[in-house]
Amino acid sequence: MKATQSSLILIYTGDGKGKTSAAVGQLIRALGHDARCAVAQFIKKDPALLDSGEYRLLKQLGVPWKQFGSGFSWEGDNDAKNAELAKKGWQQVKRWISSASYDLIVLDEFTYTLSLGYLDGEEVCSWLADHKGKEGFPHIVITGRNASSQLLGVADMVSELKEVKHHLSNANCAAQPMIEF
Numbered sequence: 001m002k003a004t005q006s007s008l009i010l011i012y013t014g015d016g017k018g019k020t021s022a023a024v025g026q027l028i029r030a031l032g033h034d035a036r037c038a039v040a041q042f043i044k045k046d047p048a049l050l051d052s053g054e055y056r057l058l059k060q061l062g063v064p065w066k067q068f069g070s071g072f073s074w075e076g077d078n079d080a081k082n083a084e085l086a087k088k089g090w091q092q093v094k095r096w097i098s099s100a101s102y103d104l105i106v107l108d109e110f111t112y113t114l115s116l117g118y119l120d121g122e123e124v125c126s127w128l129a130d131h132k133g134k135e136g137f138p139h140i141v142i143t144g145r146n147a148s149s150q151l152l153g154v155a156d157m158v159s160e161l162k163e164v165k166h167h168l169s170n171a172n173c174a175a176q177p178m179i180e181f
Contacts, residue, residue: 007137008156009128013111013147016161023106023141024054030139031061035103040093043069043082043109043144052181066092069109073116086118094127100136111144114151125150 010026012019027037039058041047046067047055058065068089070081090113096102114121125148131137132154142151152158167173168180175181 007132007139009132009140009142009154011111011142011147011151011155011158012161013143013145013158014160014162015145016163017166018161019143019145020054020108022159022161023108023143024058026141027058027063027104027106030104031063036101037104037106038064038066038096038102039106039108040066040068040089040096040110041106041108042086042089043071043073043112045069045071047181050181051177053178068092073112079116082112082116083118086113089113090119090124097131097137097140100138102138104139104141106141107143109144110142111147111151114148115144115146121148121150125154129154 012022027039030037044050044067047065055065066089068085070078070085073079073082093105093107096105113119114124128140142155147155147158168175
């Protein structure tokens with residue numbers, strides 16, 4: 001798929017809605033170029049249980065999607081579960097990258113694994129920086145709020161989504177299919 005382009009690390013961060021949607025859009029664009037893509041999703045609950053539209057479509061298209069989250073960290077024992085799952089997820093992502101089997105990998109909600117201390121941010125960023133120049137390194141798309149300065153430093157592109165107005169702030173509005181999931 002790749003010709004002479006260099007691989008990029010792209011980050012969608014900020015408090016606004018649309019970070020995962022932007023990453024999935026990037027993945028859809030890559031699929032249009034016959035790219036081999038995968039998704040590693042952190043923190044969020046299993047998208048199959050949420051009946052997530054992006055999960056359903058990408059699974060139909062044959063995109064590998066691995067889940068490494070149990071839900072909001074402040075609910076029950078999710079903090080401990082998410083910490084353990086983040087470690088497993090990062091190992092999986094490193095295997096995917098090292099295999100040179102993918103052209104683009106989305107790390108959805110990955111910034112939280114660093115900001116919540118589930119993974120060592122310095123180790124993650126050093127690993128990415130050390131491997132980025134190697135042949136077969138894929139484009140990496142990372143999402144989540146509060147991206148660390150270290151992570152921003154290894155990125156080639158950072159877009160910050162800012163909330164101006166959000167329909168869920170209205171007490172009469174609930175999360176909706178096609179919009180939130």
